[in-house]
Amino acid sequence: MTTTLVLPGEAVAPGDAQTPQTLDVQAFIDSRPLSLHQWRVVLLCFLIVFLDGLDTAAMGFIAPALIQDWGIDRASLGPVMSAALIGMVFGALGSGPLADRFGRKGVLVGSALLFGLFSLASAYSSGVGELVVLRFLTGLGLGAAMPNATTLLSEYTPVRHKSLLVTSMFCGFNLGMAGGGFVSAWMIPAFGWHSLLLVGGVLPLVLALALLFWLPESARYLVARGHDVERIRKVLRPIGEEAAQAKGFSIPEQRQEKSGNVFAVIFGGTFRVGTLLLWLTYFMGLVIVYLLTSWLPTLLRDSGASMERAAFIGALFQFGGVLSAVAVGWAMDRVNPHKVIGLFYLMAGLFTYAVGQSLGQTALLATLVLLAGMSVNGAQSAMPSLAARFYPTHGRATGVSWMLGIGRFGAILGAWIGATLLGLGWTFAEVLTALMVPAGIATAAILVKGLVSHADAT
Structure with a gap:
C-alpha cells in the first residue's frame, strides 16, 4: 500500500504512484548517488x-575522581550511575511518538539543548x-x-547503503564514549572531574544551533503526515532536480497499517513478535555494555592500575565499537543481518570472559578489552539500523525509540548489577564471567527474530 500526497486539484490515477507527476521518495533516493545534502545529514x-x-560515558570516567574528591564509597555512586539511564528510558519512550507526530528535527534540536544544559549544570554539583x-x-x-538521529538518517539513505551508513553514524556513540575516556585521562588529573561535564555541556548547545539551521526534516515523514508539497520539494531538491518538477510525492511501504496509532503499528500483525525480540536482544546487550562502561575503570583501579591507565583501557572498550561498526554495517547490506549480529554477540560473551582471566597482564588485557568492545559494541551499533529497516515510516521513530528505551532498563540493570556484585565481594573475573549469560540470550533472541520476523518494511 502507498501513501501519496499531491497538490490540491491535481488527480492521480489509481496505482499511478510511479509516474513522473508523483515521485516515489525512496525510489528517488535509491536512484541517485549520495549528494552533499545527504552527507550533511x-x-x-x-x-x-x-x-x-x-x-553518557562521563560518569564512568569521573567515578574514581568523585570517590576520592567527595570521600564516598563505590556503592554510593550506584544511584548516580543509574540516574541518567533512567532519564534515558523516559526520553526514548516519549520522544518516539513525539517525532512520529511532530517531526524528527524538532525533537533532535530539543534533545541537544536539554542534555547540553543539564550536563553543564551537573558540573557544578555539590553532592550526590x-x-x-x-x-x-x-x-x-x-x-x-x-x-531520532537513527530514524532521520535512515529516511535519507538509499536502501543499498542503509545499514552501512546508519551503523557508521551510530559508531559515533562509541567514538564519543571512547573520546570521553581518552580526554578524561588528560583532563581530570589536570582540571578535575568538573571539566569533562563542562565540555559535555557546551558542545551540545553549539550543535543545537547548527541543527536548527542546517538539519532538514525527513521528507518521508512530511509525506506520511500530509505536509505541503512545496515544503517536500524544498527538502528533496538538493538531492536531485527531479524533485522540483514533481506534482506529488509517495512513500510505498511493503506493509502498511491502517491505524493512525503508532503503537498499533509496532505491535500489529507480524511486527509484534519482532518488536519483542528486538527489545530482548537490545536489553541484554546493554547489560553487558553498561556494566563494563560504568565499572571497568573502577575495577581496574581497584586492581592496582593508575587512574590514567584505567581510563585508557576503559576507553579501548568503546573504541572497539568504532573499529567494528563499519564492517558490521557493510556485512548487513550483503548477508542476513540477523546472523551477522548474532555472531558478534556470541563473540562478545567469549571475549568478555577472556578479559576476566587476563588480569595482571596489561598488554593482553588491553587487547581483549578492545576485542570485547569490537564485538558487543559492533552488535549494539547495528541494532538501531535493523530496527529502522524493520518498521514502516509512520511508526519508525516509535519502533526505534522504544527498542532503545526498553533496552535502557538493561543498562540500568547492568550498572546496578556491577554495584551489587562488587558490594558482595565478587572478583573481577567472576563479574565478567557472569556476562556470558546476557550475551548468550542476546545471540539466541536475534537469531530467532531472523527466523520468525525477518522482512524489511522499506
Whole structure:
C-alpha cells in the first residue's frame, strides 16, 4: 500500500504512484548517488550521537575522581550511575511518538539543548543527591537524541547503503564514549572531574544551533503526515532536480497499517513478535555494555592500575565499537543481518570472559578489552539500523525509540548489577564471567527474530 500526497486539484490515477507527476521518495533516493545534502545529514546525525556517547560515558570516567574528591564509597555512586539511564528510558519512550507526530528535527534540536544544559549544570554539583537529579534530567535529552538521529538518517539513505551508513553514524556513540575516556585521562588529573561535564555541556548547545539551521526534516515523514508539497520539494531538491518538477510525492511501504496509532503499528500483525525480540536482544546487550562502561575503570583501579591507565583501557572498550561498526554495517547490506549480529554477540560473551582471566597482564588485557568492545559494541551499533529497516515510516521513530528505551532498563540493570556484585565481594573475573549469560540470550533472541520476523518494511 502507498501513501501519496499531491497538490490540491491535481488527480492521480489509481496505482499511478510511479509516474513522473508523483515521485516515489525512496525510489528517488535509491536512484541517485549520495549528494552533499545527504552527507550533511550523515555528519550532523553523527555529531549528535557522538556527543550523546561522550555525555553518557562521563560518569564512568569521573567515578574514581568523585570517590576520592567527595570521600564516598563505590556503592554510593550506584544511584548516580543509574540516574541518567533512567532519564534515558523516559526520553526514548516519549520522544518516539513525539517525532512520529511532530517531526524528527524538532525533537533532535530539543534533545541537544536539554542534555547540553543539564550536563553543564551537573558540573557544578555539590553532592550526590543534586548530581542524581541533574543526571536524570540530562538523561531525558540523551534518550531522545539517538533514536531520532537513527530514524532521520535512515529516511535519507538509499536502501543499498542503509545499514552501512546508519551503523557508521551510530559508531559515533562509541567514538564519543571512547573520546570521553581518552580526554578524561588528560583532563581530570589536570582540571578535575568538573571539566569533562563542562565540555559535555557546551558542545551540545553549539550543535543545537547548527541543527536548527542546517538539519532538514525527513521528507518521508512530511509525506506520511500530509505536509505541503512545496515544503517536500524544498527538502528533496538538493538531492536531485527531479524533485522540483514533481506534482506529488509517495512513500510505498511493503506493509502498511491502517491505524493512525503508532503503537498499533509496532505491535500489529507480524511486527509484534519482532518488536519483542528486538527489545530482548537490545536489553541484554546493554547489560553487558553498561556494566563494563560504568565499572571497568573502577575495577581496574581497584586492581592496582593508575587512574590514567584505567581510563585508557576503559576507553579501548568503546573504541572497539568504532573499529567494528563499519564492517558490521557493510556485512548487513550483503548477508542476513540477523546472523551477522548474532555472531558478534556470541563473540562478545567469549571475549568478555577472556578479559576476566587476563588480569595482571596489561598488554593482553588491553587487547581483549578492545576485542570485547569490537564485538558487543559492533552488535549494539547495528541494532538501531535493523530496527529502522524493520518498521514502516509512520511508526519508525516509535519502533526505534522504544527498542532503545526498553533496552535502557538493561543498562540500568547492568550498572546496578556491577554495584551489587562488587558490594558482595565478587572478583573481577567472576563479574565478567557472569556476562556470558546476557550475551548468550542476546545471540539466541536475534537469531530467532531472523527466523520468525525477518522482512524489511522499506
